[in-house]
Amino acid sequence: MNPEDDPWYCRLDYEGYEEARREFSWDLPEGYNLAYDLLRKHPDPDAPALLQASPDGRRETYSFRDLDRLSNRLANALESRGIERGDRVGVIVPQKPENALTHLACWKMGAISLPLSVLFGPEALGHRLDDSGATAVVADASVRETVREVEDDCPALDLVVGVGEDHGFEPFESLLEGSAEEYALAETTAETPAIIIYTSGSTGPPKGVLHSHGVWVGHCPAFSMYFEGDLEGVYWTPADWAWIGALGDLVFPAWHYGQPVVGTPLGKFDPEEAYAIMEEFSVTGTFLPPTAIRMMMDVDSTQYDLSIEAICSGGEPLTPEILAWADEELGGVPVNELYGQTEANLLVTNCRKWFPARAGSMGKPVPGHDVRVVDPETGEELPAGEIGEIAVRRKGDPVVFSEYWNRSGKTDSVTVGELHLTGDLGSLDEDGYFWFKSRNDDLIVTSGYRVGPREIEDVLLDHEGVAQVGVVGVPDETRGQIVKAFVQPASGREGSEELRETLQAFVRERLAAYEYPREIEFREELPRTTTGKIRRKDLLEE
Template sequence: MAWHLTLDDESYEQARQNFEWDIPDDYNIARDALRKHDDPAGSVALFQAYPDGRRETYTFRDLDRASNRMANALADAGVEFGDRVAVVIPQKPQNPITHLACWKLGAISVPLSVLFGEEGLGYRLRHSGAKAVVADASVRETLEEVRADCPDLETVVEVDGEGENRAGENGEGDRPADWGDAIAFSEFVAGCSAERELADTDADTPAIIIYTSGSTGPPKGALHTHKVWLGHCPAFYMYFERDVVDETVAWTPADWAWIGALGDLVFPAWHYGRPVVGYPMGKFDAEQAFEIMEEFGVTDAFLPPTAIRMMMDVADPTDRYDLAVDAICSGGEPLTPEILDWADEELSGVVVNEIYGQTESNLPVVNCQDWFEARPGSMGKPVPGHDVAIVDDETGEVLPRGEPGQIAIRADGNPAQFEGYWNEPDKTESVRVGDWHLTGDIAVQDEEGYVWFKSRDDDLIITSGYRVGPGEVEKAVLEHPSVEQVGVVGVPDETRGEIIKAFVQPISGVSGDDGLREEIRDLVRDRLAKYEYPREIEFVESLPQTTTGKIQRRELRAREKAE
């Protein structure tokens, strides 16, 4: 199959040269994820664990039959080709079952987080025009509050996490929902056939709307087509060190509403016929993470940087846990050298690969240490099949190596590239220059091809004439052992135009004081240029974050203006 990399590619340069996309005309995600494997009835697709101790195992055939039932049930409820179905479920089997059911119908799934409040959930349901929603019982109250303002919403299905809850062969166990005219998942699929022909789709059929995190404005719905998860497979192959066919057991604590979970781990793993671990953890627990990795023999994990830092506080992990993990990928913010050193020393040589992507065009740049050395602070090199450049955002001109500009991805021929923002053509055009999609991220590519993130273009701080990327300052501040999280913004200053301000969340048990302020300033001065240190530091108990764990600098700037 030419749509993913193979071990025949002996070097990164050879892979870049030889790679080409060759996607079947009748491509459907569900066929690729479930039906193409040699032994779908005998191969495990999902190890499902629950906090109450329950354990379930699903083969690819189990998921195929369960999603057939769900597709037939949705069709009976009036969901048609092109209709939108919202999926508001944590890491439970009904989450991918519903997505797969939608794609079998030719409908468009809309993954949404169970952590959304009324405004966040209601806005996305209205904006997407969702005709149906399959929601966990934990969001019952929120959905009750917003449902009246969602005129397109006709069907509500509830997934109840209490008691027996298997959604595989028969779906028995869910208690009937008792709110509005919602129907329990098991009742919804009861009596539906476990067989289903796939809708007439191709690689360009709309399949999923994933909302941006809203870190720079109102969330936008990025529309992707059936080929999107194929677009992630070369990166998956790379950041898990080219060993994903025979042994991989994949897990992430990240919310399955995020492209960084569905696209970076779940569906690429199933493309390669490898099992995924599901566990609705809720608030991240480092000890629980190690326990999950040990119990299921996790070999490859996607761990956000915050999760890694919390796991670094667990003493003697390899002595206490029998771990099989080989590789970890992480993204969302630059990784500090301490993280790579910790994995090498405390996890006995485990590789950590930094990755880069966004909702609109995910994972065009990653690391693969089997092919080239990782350089702390670099996101890696462009992935085969992804044409990436640093360009002038006004002209689209490719800039010389070493010159900062916007990260851009050539849209034509890239399966991971979004089709456009749902119902917002003007915003779609605003991020395109010529053949390029502009990411809004400022970076530099060096002579050896490594890409180094600087900042969001709208987060740039100009102080005394210098352009400063807040990401670099945040990375430096995070190296202080007393700092848990940090957000950096520019604030107005009569003399310098702007000065750098850091909102610092100390680790538990540490109180911010003038001594810590000066230590942080000295640290940044030592790590970066003298003008890049935060002249103001405010200690806070918590920082505003998106549902994907990104610091919302926009909220910090708004807070500063209000004061």
């Protein structure tokens, strides 16, 4: 069967954007199961699925059949250890096969996987394992001591499986020994719980976001758009496989379409290493945060033989110079910004073949998602140009989360009528482009003016003297609040009074006079979440 004729494939083969918005609908088969979608539906099960690159130079290729058989064995092994349908299983593994295999095994069983970052300290890891009630964990050797420190404080945790060498737990390989290679999938639907992803905590305590089996196919229309429709290729991201930005933006949608993904358990991001990986594996599509792109802009890309055809990016400002760099240095490769959140990812994006990107805009709503700018109190849609809260219709949308784990009241607090409120402020212009302003709770009110920090950060990042920036409001007796910027100077630059005055004038000239930062504090480094976002709420606490 041609994949394009298979109802299990999410197709976006329309002539134009308006037709796609009008004609597309979700039509997921009955008995939908993620593992079948990602592994078993492909006409060629021996096609490469995972191209594994180990830091020691080893290279391994896993086919869809390989991943299916290995995850079957793991599912059988976990069941023999008492893991049941609905149980939560933590995955604390970098970009290694064991990461994906654990997720796939859970979904085959009807269990719920729990992606967790290897960068978490004891407090962060312990909170998530305890809050989720995880009964088992598959943990990389690099987090051995952290797991040891928190396991006694997680009463539901019965099984810890170790990955790699010297992990001190039951070895992953031993768990699989003797397990059968066949496994009958649990009965599931697109609404069956599948995965809990914790928010980054950038605006409060991390919350467990419960998604169902339909979540990854829900990402596929956006994947088709920001990779410009021609999806046959090789995909890679340096982003941690613990976050929806890696798993949902790239890994699992690529497998939905039967395309290989490169796995690279890297440490700190190195732009030259990134170029080398992209060259070696002939990567055609990649998800790169803007911070990573800016680092890559400092390296001569012409020394690498690249096959890149499209880049998607999101999570922080995508400034105009990034688009210009891709046009000039990468031969016109599109860099398509996207918008989403852990609770409802990939709602808005760009697609150059359908409409031109506008620097600073997130793009247009993805087909299949009813995205609006509304009054958060009433849910009433606001006219073009007016700032309100970005919202998405919940019913029938597979990317919208089911609930906050153990926090039903919190789920209700972000719901108005049929809509999920994202907590992000933005506007919609006359041409249908969305413009992000700020988080609702990051809003600065100064002298009666409502100011979003994102806009000021975008301007400051345009200045050559700025590497990173976070903007917050600080109390002021006269104005209520004033704008304060915390600036990490660019390499080779130092914070000085001259640079401070230059930056203040730079913002004042590009934005309204009331938006310029009346205070600027220089720092060698700014606090970040594990996803790379500036933790604005921590800037005033250091």
